[in-house]
Amino acid sequence: MYTFIGGLLVLLAGYVFFSRYVEKQLDVDENSKTPAYKSGDGVDFIPMPTWKVYLIQFLNIAGLGPIFGALMGALYGPIAFLWVVVGCVLGGAVHDYVSGMISLRHNGASLSEIYGMYLGKKVQNIMRVITVFFCVIVGVVFVAGPAGLLNSLIPTKFGINLWIAIIFIYYFLATILPVDVIIGKIYPIFGMCLAFMAVGVGVSLILNGYHIPEIQFANLHPKNASMWPMMFVTIACGAISGFHATQSPMMARCLKNEKDGRKVFYGAMITEGVVAMVWVAAGLAFYKGTPGLAEIVLGKAGSAGAVFEISNTLLGKAGGMLAIMGVIVCPITTGDTAFRSARLALTDILNYSQEKVSNRLVVAVPMFVVGVFLTFVKFPILWRYMGWLTQAFAMVTLWASSVYFYQKGKNHWLTSISALFMTCVSVSYIMQAPEGFKLPATISNITGICVALVFLIMFFVKMKNTTTLVENTVNN
Template identity: 25%
Template sequence: MNVGLAMSISLGILLLGYLIYGRWVGRRLGVDPNRPTPAHTQYDGVDYAPARPLLLFGHHFSAIAAAGPIVGPTLALLYGFLPVWLWVVLGVILIGAVHDMTALFISIREGGRSIAEVARRTLGPVGYFFFLSFAFSLCILVTAAFADLTAVALTSHHPAAEFGIQPSQTILRTRTLNGEPHVMIGGIASTSAIVMTLLAPFIGWLVYRRHASTWLASALAAAGAILSVLVGLYWPLQLNPRVWILIIMMYILAAAYVPIWLIIQPRDYVNVQILYLGLLSLIAGAVGLGLAGHRVEAPLFRITPDAVARLGELWPFLFITVACGAASGAHGLIATGTTSKQVSNEKHIPVVGYGGMLMESVLALCVIFAIVGGLGYAKYMEITWPAQGRGNAPLAFALATGYTLFKGLHIPLIYGTLFGIILLEGFLVTTIDAVMRLSRYLIEEFWRVLWGDRVPGLLRLRFVNSLIPVVLTAGLAFSRGYTRIWPLFGASNQLLAALTLVVATVWLVQKARTYWFAILPAVFMSGTTITALALTVIRRFQAHDYLLSFTALLLLGLAVGFIVQSVRFFATRGRGAWTWGTASR
């Protein structure tokens, strides 16, 4: 099939999904534009603060759109084009976007509390303990995997000869490795990231303290993004990956501690300019590929012994490998941890919640078509799944971006590839800071439940509650690479989505509302991800990776305990109190 036609059909299906199913779910939930939100009723200027819709969508989208929809589909294409495409398109409409919007809505109706706190109110302290422990563990896995992935991206390089760069050129800085000049792609992205981070507090001050207009903030953010890339071209920063992990740990500690308007909101808004440009460029590149006559260059199905040996069986491992491209439990944490505290009107819930998740799936589709249309399947297999040595999924994405923009829009290959690595870095950084901040929220909630109003003074300190998850993350990031964490992250991430949908189902039953759109995805995702997690326990143990094997076993036990508690609710309180599809009381 023609690449441009396939991309257009995919976008059309997602749009129909929002207009028909997304709006229907919003009506069933009971979205009310006249109801005040916690951002107004509990305003404190630190965590609870109403955000302008455009700024909020940028913050939420950049926070949820991480490496998952880039690395996940890149790895999963080993199974062939059709299984990955079907799961991304149908999975997001029926499960992923419903999960995000429902979690956001429930959190707002519960006063901006996290989904873990909602679990405590609906399923009691036992259900809360299981959910909170599982969610916090996932936060550590997400941040550790993405911190290591960020370090890999920021230190990446590639032979200059493949880009057709002449030795006489003076624009790009090169470094000789093994007798061959390499372009320091990651070094450029490193400088860009630092410049955008330093610019963030200034934009935050202008918007939230000087009340500057959204258009002025947008103009400054766009100018800052361009400036950061230009500075990176001339002064690429080269550091050891372990040094980068240490710097990242220091950054996320600060981001978790200081007011949200000082770093996270403006940093996300600065970075989202590149993210939006990346999406538009990749979509335009895919259309350009179609106009140039390029077709999908990948087998529809590739369920071979080699694919099974590398990734696992199609079910359940396709679903946990694609990860955030179709559904993500981490989104529920972000939606209820930070986003719900900033929504100024309930009418923004469908756009931010359902629409934000659809936008992430657009990113996943862009990755898929960039690989099968721009890079080509043979090149993809050579880079991502080499016969010998370690594959490099981030590099495969960056080169796929470069080839897509080169073949579709005639942009020089080197600049398209640089854009790809900067795009990936942006998605990574804006997720780890938000996830680390909501880790602090989860810890603070746990102390309140454990001690009530008598929380020890030391554990009341924001700095201490920010430091605890950072220390745990650093220990895992320094000892395990992202390739070893990814299967465990994928399984636990999807399972958290299932557990969130279970909480949503219980909440909807208690509120006497339609619930089948939540319970059916919950059952499917629970069965799929528990199977994947159990297999991960066995395979990590067989590989003598006892730390990750024990971690997976712990997560599995917490998940099973939570599900048992939920079944007990339906078997006791729910018996005779509700009928299929709609609760009644």
Template identity: 25%
Template sequence: MNGIAIMVIAIVALVAGYIFYGRWLAKKWGMNNAKKTPAVEINDGIDYVPTKKQVVFGHQFASIAGAGPINGPIQAAVFGWVPVLLWCLIGGIFIGAVQDFSSMFASVRNKGRSIGIIIENYVGKTGKRLFLLFVYFFSILVVASFSDIVAKSFGVSEAFTAEQNFANTQVACTSTLFIVAAVAIGFFIKYKQPGTALNTTISIIALILCIVLGCLFPFSLSVNTWMLLVFIYILIASVVPVWALLQPRDYLNSYLLIFMIAAAVIGIFVSNPTMELPAFTSFTTSAGSMFPILFVTVACGAVSGFHSLVSSETASKQVEKESDMLPISYGAMLVESLLGVIALIAVGAVAIGGNIPAGTPQQIFATAVSGFLANLGISSTFSYTLISLAVSAFALTSLDSVARVGRLSFQELFLDKEDEDMNSLPTWKKVLTNRWVASIIVLIPSFALAKVGYAEIWALFGSANQLLSVLALAAVAVYLKKVKKSNKMMFIPMFFMLAVTVVALLQMIIKNIATFGASASVSTFGQSMQIILAVLLVALAIVVVIACCKKLFCEDDQKART
């Protein structure tokens, strides 16, 4: 099949999913613009900031669209392009987008609190603490994985080709300029409050200037140096007010990401690539069995538990009106599923003899899309650099968002819902819930694990990510039951993803124990960390799911909470 046919099928399915299923969910749950959102009601100028939906969409999309929707579908293509396409569309519409939307809805209706606090309110304090421990360990995995990806997309190394090193120096300079421009734009928006048209114009001009200057004046630093600088950056980004860096940087990057997706779609329609991959290979490949490997590998292209953290930890605190939630959360997830389909078409177009070509998923994606754009008369060298820049932007925006999420979750681990007055807390609580201290506690183990390399921990990240979606779906299902709203649409996604992720993690534990220390190419430290974290994550998740299921199926409805 050709790329145009696949793209048309994907666009039609995703648009139909938004119009019919997304709006149906919004109607069932009841969006009410008469209710003040937490951003409007609390408005502390740090985490709670009422913001226009275009800006919050930019933050949501830039934060959730990490390396996953590119890495996952390309790696999962070993099973053939049809299973990957079906899972991106079906999983995205009926599981991933539902999780993102419902998590944001539950958070907005609970003062912008996280899924952990929602579990405390409707399941119990123990469930909340176990969930937040899960999120803490998960945040360490995400920060470790994505910081390694970012450092290797910015830094130079003898392991890279000269062309890759040069592209990395341009990407590094441009990304640094993005951050500087974002801070300036953040202060301008905060104190001048420009209209949407002026804000958009300034952002696009800044984006173009950063790209031009970054390509003209690249600078070279090693991967190890960039690793240290990235951690310093995310420490700062995780604690400063969202309007000063997170919002404007994500808003700026969202234009780059959307332009990249639009250019890739146009390139596909112009070049009409043929899928050189088979439609289906086998239920069992070198990667493992289709169940559960396909589902945990595609990851963010269909469903990602990390999205529930962004929806409930950061984006929910910026929503200005309840009606904004559908396009911000459900809409952003469907755009990410479209990106997963583009990545699938990309790897299919450059496949050799029905096999995935050599190289990292990012390199495969950049090579394919730059080839599409060459048909538009755009230099493949220039477009390769731009695509590499966009991919690194995906990872960086997810990185500092999850660092903030990890910080907020760690703080909530030691706070009870009655702890409204921070000044009255005992000294030890004040120290552990200090935003700088909490951020450092997340980042130190992440830095140690990042030295192992993302390749060794990516599989664990993928499984843990999907398992987090189970916890989010279960928590929101309990909340919806308590407030007398329909929750039946949560059950099949919840139990299906539970089966997928538990089987995947158990397989991983068994494999690592069986091969422990047998391979010189895999560090025993990396294997040890994978085994320990996998066991902890499975145990924590099962306990939380059981607690939620008791509330769902073993207790009579209690008086609804508003």
């Protein structure tokens, strides 16, 4: 219990105190004109109330990630609390805030364009392809699951294909219509529901006297799964996730003031950290430890079954409704913004105005044709790489953020330490994972450390060369 409460207080303190230090490093200027006003087009660049932008950002980056990922991560035991707190305050929230503000400073630029500015054209060209593909795949993956659940709740003579078609139609509309028409109206509502469900579960655990275990510096996974680096990929949303940086440019285009960036980007990530803490606690407390939790989340019921059971028991009928909403709506809200982010990335690459509906259709229609085709392709192996790819995105984004800070003469260690860590995680994981090279853990982990150190050396060499070039230019 003390670990859980203490962790929540640290998350709060991170927002109240540490985020202000990050804000100072960013030289936030409340008098600077934001992209929403500089490039207002009534489609993607629209000034919106800060509370709405915050809730949209929260739902964009959260979805089911801090619930399902937290429940799976809880299998490692209470040590998961530590990763959520430290990862969120020092890693994920900084990652989201800095990348969001860099996008804001560059007129709402998409993630791949930011990579080009700070990591070079070669990285940019590679990441352009990967970013668009990643967003489309995320959108496609979150079609079949919700469609299947809807079909089981409301069966039709057309079966699951009707629900797939309906979800795709919704995705298409959410992708091409102005951001304040659908996303701006329904996202804040669902964002509040997701937060309310977490608060309700957390309070109910405490009031009903459930035993929330204290932190143990041990791996309690019932299947003896390796904690390093597996836990750090399993709990991405809630700690640090590179997917967030693909979503932040969408809201960077809607902020009214630079000063609001801390509330929206850092604040939304802290909120997600709270949700993850609650579901780690719920998984361990409700099922009385990792063996009981493993029976359901690794069994036929899966994480969705755990969410239904916990919510129904702790929150009654209201909890059951929220659970159904969460398991169906949250994946859909992740999918639609993934497709919208893909459109924004493509239009940035093509430098193609989106003010006219016809221009949006030119980009969106081929993208959705590909998306619909992919729903009929079985790619379970491909999806197994998505967890790793998410953390690889975080690694690259953090290195780009470090270059940004270094060039501005600011404390680059704010992001370069996290970049080092995520490089170790990403490389070690892919070297030993079943979908990776399947090498022994010792070799994989040593490789991860070595690659991280090489990246650090490359970073300093690049920065030194850049500084020398600037000095020579000034002197000449």
